[in-house]
Amino acid sequence: MAFEPPRRVVRALAETPHPGADEAGDWLERLPELVRRAVGPRGLTVERVQAPGGRSSVVLLVRRPDGSPAVLKLAPPRARPAGERAALAHWDGRGAVRLLDDEPGHAEGELLLERLRPDRSVRSLPEAKALLEAAGTLRRLWVEPPGGHVFETVAERTGRQAGAMRADADADTDVAPLVDAALAVREELLAAPPEELLLHGTFRQSKVLAGERVPWLAVGPDPVVGESAFDLARLVRDRVEDLIASPSGASITRRRVKRLAESLEVDQERLRGWTLFRAVESGVRARRVGRPQDAELLLEFAGWL
Numbered sequence: 001m002a003f004e005p006p007r008r009v010v011r012a013l014a015e016t017p018h019p020g021a022d023e024a025g026d027w028l029e030r031l032p033e034l035v036r037r038a039v040g041p042r043g044l045t046v047e048r049v050q051a052p053g054g055r056s057s058v059v060l061l062v063r064r065p066d067g068s069p070a071v072l073k074l075a076p077p078r079a080r081p082a083g084e085r086a087a088l089a090h091w092d093g094r095g096a097v098r099l100l101d102d103e104p105g106h107a108e109g110e111l112l113l114e115r116l117r118p119d120r121s122v123r124s125l126p127e128a129k130a131l132l133e134a135a136g137t138l139r140r141l142w143v144e145p146p147g148g149h150v151f152e153t154v155a156e157r158t159g160r161q162a163g164a165m166r167a168d169a170d171a172d173t174d175v176a177p178l179v180d181a182a183l184a185v186r187e188e189l190l191a192a193p194p195e196e197l198l199l200h201g202t203f204r205q206s207k208v209l210a211g212e213r214v215p216w217l218a219v220g221p222d223p224v225v226g227e228s229a230f231d232l233a234r235l236v237r238d239r240v241e242d243l244i245a246s247p248s249g250a251s252i253t254r255r256r257v258k259r260l261a262e263s264l265e266v267d268q269e270r271l272r273g274w275t276l277f278r279a280v281e282s283g284v285r286a287r288r289v290g291r292p293q294d295a296e297l298l299l300e301f302a303g304w305l
Contacts, residue, residue: 027076031058034074038110042101044072050118057081057220061115069115070100080222081109083151087198087223088113095140096200096218097209116209116217123205127239131256134205134235135264137216145198145225154199154226155190161281162186168284175284178302182280185273189229194267199224199231205238229266233274236260237301244297250304257305276305 027034035058039046043065050059050071057075064070075081088099088111098114122130122137145151162183169179200207201222211217224230236256243249257275261268283298 031074034107034109035060037107038072038074042072042112044070044112046072059118061118064100071097071113071115073111073113075109075111077109079109081111083223084221085111086146086149086151087200087221090146090198091141091143093213093217094143095137096221097211113219114211114213116211116219118209120210121206122208122216123238127242130205131235131238131260132263133216134203134208134238135232135260137208137218138200138203138231138235139264141200141203141218141221142197142228142231145196149198149225151198151223151225154193154224154230157201157224158186158190158277158281164288165281165284168288172284172287175280175287175299178280178299179284182277182302186277189227189270189273189277193227194270195227196225197228199226199228201231202234203231204234227270228264229261229270230274230278232260232264232266232271233278236271236275237279237298240297240301244300249301253301253304272305276302279305 035046038044039060039062044062047061047063050061056079057073060072060074062070062072073081075084085099085102085108088096089102092098093114097116100112100114122134124130125133165179165183169176200218201224202220203218207220208216208218236253237243243253246252257272258268260266261271279298279302283295283302286292286295286298
């Protein structure tokens, strides 16, 4: 079948050199064949490619043999699709999109999912309402991980990130003070973690889509096991461009930390700490891959914390 991946996916996979760069390029070249292999055995009819879809995956709107709508998601190995599949299976539709097949024999990077409304995310709501609905969705995802799980932990993931951040700080003294602060707070937070829950891992307003069986469901997890404050931290900086543009952005941010911490019963200082770490990590990574405008916004935001 004629097929061209969305530019967003191509750009994301090529954004920065890494050990799997050749693998990602090969995956893009093989996409038409991967689509055929995923569609054929399931008897799916492809309606169209969803654009922009995922940032590092291709999303197809399909029909199952009985005519019911679904979504076929194809993800390269670097996107860790096995972890996403395991998390979605564990949640089983509670707070998250439902996995429609989990049969052995399907390729690891293929996920057949219930179809939500990709044109309507929580981010389309007024800000206060969006935060409320997003937080309520996130709360439902925080459950005990399955026994014998193989999910990455917060300590492991942030450990890898910390190494890259140190290298960035060594190469760019402008970001060194913020990086030092972020790494110090990470060490403090990991010294006494309060809980071990299954987390979405990359949660934000745009990851919550309108559904039919319930109003809002989360999509696109990069699951990790750790404390809830880590998950909530990414939500704090949602619509960061609006926060930076506001003359009272710093005070709004501090109120947001307080409000979200209280509403979800998360320790406020731990939430502030993880928000700082995740903002700095994202900011220095944006600089590294050539997105200076995003980096400037994120690092200014981090400075408020």
